[in-house]
Amino acid sequence: MPAWLSIFARFCSCGRRGPAVYPAAQENAPVTLLLLGLDGSGKSTVLERLRKEKLKESIAPTWGFVAVTLKPPSPKLPPVRVFDVGGHDRIRGIWANYYAETHGIVFVVDGTDVARFAEARKVLHAAFDDARAAGKPLLLLINKRDKQGYQGRAATLAALGVRDVAGTAPTAKPSSSTDLAAHVFEISATHAAQNGQAIDAGLQIGFHHFLQQIGYDRAALDPRIAADTAAQRKAYEVELEQRRSRISVMREEKEKEKVAAAAAQDPDTAKTGMVGEGAHGGKAPHASS
């Protein structure tokens, strides 16, 4: 049996007897995943692969985010909604907007980019410092294993400060910012195309395995997501209301300044408190001087 197939057999429940990972009621409820990683690590390429799209000649950096819903990868798994967000440091600020609604984070690291391992470690751990992400399942994809300079699993995990739990029980201890446990898979998002395969075996196995893991955790994740998204919506509404009232106060102040400025020039305006169009409506008509 090829090595990749034996790994697959280890994780895949296909053909195995036993309870379905996802209870029937949850099978159709989409799972939301968030794709994170530094710019250029290969997130959008991974997503293209998962969509089973033909890879584009060149792929543009993501500015903002892209939301895609994938078909269930197997009849026992739910559809998956993926948010692919830009990894450039100038747009990383938006990542936190998606933590509340996400069931799991897929972090893509360029396994050849040693110079940026420290930066990748920093942003990965910072994401799990956020209470809305802490403890959620993490799939770490070490990408570009086809490329010269690929560092391999052990070196990358040591550099990122991540512990691999992919082979352990489904109830593995969840991640926190200090103890980052991940389901780790080495992949090449581009390589499969060269082999004429639909998708890299590591990516296929890792993704499938991760969805199963989320299935085990879902009973705990769903209520947490509902509470966090409701709290986030409430905070947003409060912020919006505060912004509206700040704008209204600013407008009133501007109006008062206008009245004061006009009054300085024309004392009658001060009596009506009106300037601009119709401002003279309440004024006594000017004497025919």
Ligand SMILES: Nc1nc2c(ncn2[C@@H]2O[C@H](COP(=O)(O)OP(=O)(O)OP(=O)(O)O)[C@@H](O)[C@H]2O)c(=O)[nH]1
């Ligand atoms: N050799 C090799 N190149 C890859 C692989 N995956 C992605 N790339 C290349 O890496 C570059 C960046 O890929 P993207 O998918 O745009 O990276 P990204 O993480 O989405 O970047 P941002 O959108 O800027 O955050 C592209 O030129 C890809 O073709 C891989 O497995 N191997």
Ligand SMILES: [Mg+2]
């Ligand atoms: Mg991208």
